[in-house]
Amino acid sequence: MALAEAILVCLTERPMTGYELAKTFDSSIGFFWRASHQQIYRELQQLRADGFVDSKEVIQADRPNKTIYTISRRGLDQIRSWSRDLTDRPPVRDNMLLKLYALDRIDLDALATEISNRLDRHRARLAVYEEILAKRYSGRQLGTRATGRLLGLKVGLMTERGYVSWCEEALAAIAACRPKDARPVRSRS
Amino acid sequence: MALAEAILVCLTERPMTGYELAKTFDSSIGFFWRASHQQIYRELQQLRADGFVDSKEVIQADRPNKTIYTISRRGLDQIRSWSRDLTDRPPVRDNMLLKLYALDRIDLDALATEISNRLDRHRARLAVYEEILAKRYSGRQLGTRATGRLLGLKVGLMTERGYVSWCEEALAAIAACRPKDARPVRSRS
């Protein structure tokens, strides 16, 4: 299982609490690996038991106490040894593709709405990636770490760009499947 | 859960046994939704209990008996009503991207091997998709069902093409991270 390694990888950046990790899994590393706070707290117990992280409780006045986790030497070794396991691409399970596969049996309006929602999300995500690209990776010499981040970012850019244009094409193709229906509003002329 | 609907969608094509369904989930529909035979047999029990499929046992002489499943009226309704649930993109969890994110902490040779393996797979899958495109969707008028299938195929083509060129770029970038190492064989000149 790789949730453990995803957390360890985060902690190579800096020591963090479970809460901060959970937030990180909603943004940066979350682009590659999704995890909820419940998963993270559970896994942190395990990582501590295995000696991959050290923990230190910090008593706070106004706020709840917190526990800061730091990656240990054994944790770093674990990342390296995990990196030698060759994995395959993750399995695909996408409702939208399933719906397309049965396009003649489903509600086309609902699917059009779904694709349109996704189009919005892909555009928004693409904008985020393009901003990161411009701000952090423009025309500089990159070290190993930054090279890896940039390659990951490029997977994201490629994916989002691909889906943006695919969604546009799909919406047009699905609209063409219903030539008899009234088009969704504003087709009054 | 959508495994149920994935099976129902398959059964809109024709009645099938669990075994045939399992094979289908290794090819055509398996490009969009992976499922093992154990999952399928378990789910078929449930679908029958819910009245979404009808089953008929066929006694065979030379071979083991088999059970043929047919989608029912209620099953078709279920597909339609499921198609109205708006879902979001599936969560990403990819070891390879995680390794990239920690490129300075991992074994670069192992990652290069992993990416190279994936490159082979992406090329092979792309060839399959291109053949399907040429054989089944060249220059004809398409009905609703075929339109959906073609749109799905295009997602596949886009994905595989993107990854093929990304893998090539990534291998070059990772090789450039180790300028001091002996290049993997045949760098004798």
Add this chain to the structure above:
DNA sequence: ATGTCCATGTAATCCGTTACATGATTAT
């Protein structure tokens, strides 16, 4: 007053993977 942020958890359920099991037929 209502909601968001900080900060951490437990419990139940569902889903997917891996391993184990059987047994005849047909192809190399």
Add this chain to the structure above:
DNA sequence: ATAATCATGTAACGGATTACATGGACAT
């Protein structure tokens, strides 16, 4: 002989999702 194909399952485990729970601080 050996492997693949046909055909169907059970059992155990582990990971992910969803729901529930607490409670103060601070902003609108």
